[in-house]
Amino acid sequence: MVHAMPELPEVETVRTGLSQLIVGKQFKAVSHDWPKSFPNASSDVNLFLIGATIESINRRAKVLVIELNSGYSLVIHLKMTGQLVFIHRLQKPEITDLRPITSEIRFGAGHPNDSLINELPDKSTRVSFEFSDYSWLYFNDQRKFGWVRLMPTIEIFNLDFFKKLGPEPLGSDLTAEEFAVRFARRKNSTIKAALLDQTIIAGVGNIYADESLWAAKIHPETLVRNVPALAFNSLFTSLRAVLLMSIEKGGSSDRNYVNAEGKKGSYLAFAEVFRREGEQCRRCSATIIKLRVAGRGTHICPTCQVKVS
DNA sequence: CACTTGACCTGTCCGC
DNA sequence: TGCGGACAGGTCAAGT
Numbered sequence: 103m104v105h106a107m108p109e110l111p112e113v114e115t116v117r118t119g120l121s122q123l124i125v126g127k128q129f130k131a132v133s134h135d136w137p138k139s140f141p142n143a144s145s146d147v148n149l150f151l152i153g154a155t156i157e158s159i160n161r162r163a164k165v166l167v168i169e170l171n172s173g174y175s176l177v178i179h180l181k182m183t184g185q186l187v188f189i190h191r192l193q194k195p196e197i198t199d200l201r202p203i204t205s206e207i208r209f210g211a212g213h214p215n216d217s218l219i220n221e222l223p224d225k226s227t228r229v230s231f232e233f234s235d236y237s238w239l240y241f242n243d244q245r246k247f248g249w250v251r252l253m254p255t256i257e258i259f260n261l262d263f264f265k266k267l268g269p270e271p272l273g274s275d276l277t278a279e280e281f282a283v284r285f286a287r288r289k290n291s292t293i294k295a296a297l298l299d300q301t302i303i304a305g306v307g308n309i310y311a312d313e314s315l316w317a318a319k320i321h322p323e324t325l326v327r328n329v330p331a332l333a334f335n336s337l338f339t340s341l342r343a344v345l346l347m348s349i350e351k352g353g354s355s356d357r358n359y360v361n362a363e364g365k366k367g368s369y370l371a372f373a374e375v376f377r378r379e380g381e382q383c384r385r386c387s388a389t390i391i392k393l394r395v396a397g398r399g400t401h402i403c404p405t406c407q408v409k410v411s
Numbered sequence: 412c413a414c415t416t417g418a419c420c421t422g423t424c425c426g427c
Numbered sequence: 428t429g430c431g432g433a434c435a436g437g438t439c440a441a442g443t
Contacts, residue, residue: 109436138419164437181437183421226421247418247437265439290416300438308436353437376436397416399434 110305184248
């Protein structure tokens with residue numbers, strides 16, 4: 103089983119997909135099999151979700167915000183293994199047979215395998231949303247770390263998590279200078295730990311931390327205080343280039359998965375170091391190795407990326 | 412406050 | 428093929 107891999111580019115890909123598929127739809131029913139995946143009072147669900155219509159799909163860092171016309175929003179964090187899968191059935195299925203009845207099936211929003219949609223909901227389905235037109239949105243999450251929360255739209259940005267978030271790395275107003283300055287708070291951390299810190303810069307996860315550090319020729323264990331100013335410029339440029347390229351490729355999907363069009367979720371085919379341990383660096387031909395930094399699997403070219411101390 | 416480690420979960424893979 | 432342990436793309440809480 104493979105999964106959606108949600109860092110900024112993956113969540114952005116899901117956002118784009120859902121924007122095509124579910125804007126304008128009206129909620130008819132919702133069910134869940136794991137309270138932590140959807141920790142909401144049933145009164146709120148009945149008053150502000152059922153019967154409400156989707157107005158827009160937005161993203162901040164790795165979080166999706168589905169805004170409703172009821173003044174409430176669904177806030178979704180996919181964490182490690184969350185997926186959102188949309189299915190349209192032309193006819194209501196029998197309770198014992200939830201497979202699509204017609205051939206009109208739409209899939210998207212992060213589901214890694216077309217054929218699997220016939221089996222949803224399955225054992226990793228945590229929340230099922232039914233719309234008024236025989237279509238469904240399934241929140242699947244094998245490891246149960248992810249969550250969906252229904253809350254008043256105006257309260258979202260008062261959440262501690264949102265208030266502490268750093269700027270969007272692709273934001274048009276973020277400058278190289280501000281990017282570098284924000285790291286000062288963590289001058290005694292490794293640069294990798296600081297890159298993963300959502301309060302410094304939002305949306306970077308393990309893949310794009312490794313990829314951008316390779317591109318900028320920075321060893322991930324270098325302490326922030328030892329990273330040269332010029333290297334911060336390079337990291338800023340590299341990070342943005344890597345994120346943009348991944349969004350263009352539809353993000354990273356597990357292993358070799360490429361969708362029917364052959365372009366969505368194909369970023370890992372272009373990765374320079376992530377999961378390439380034992381293979382050659384395309385810049386210098388040295389062998390890529392894997393380390394453990396900030397408690398995470400970390401991939402580097404030991405020749406291109408030399409620790410400064 | 413800055414920094415690190417373990418916890419939250421399920422599933423898979425790897426070595427004995 | 429069985430079993431233990433490490434590991435998986437993210438954040439929190441709790442520790443120093």
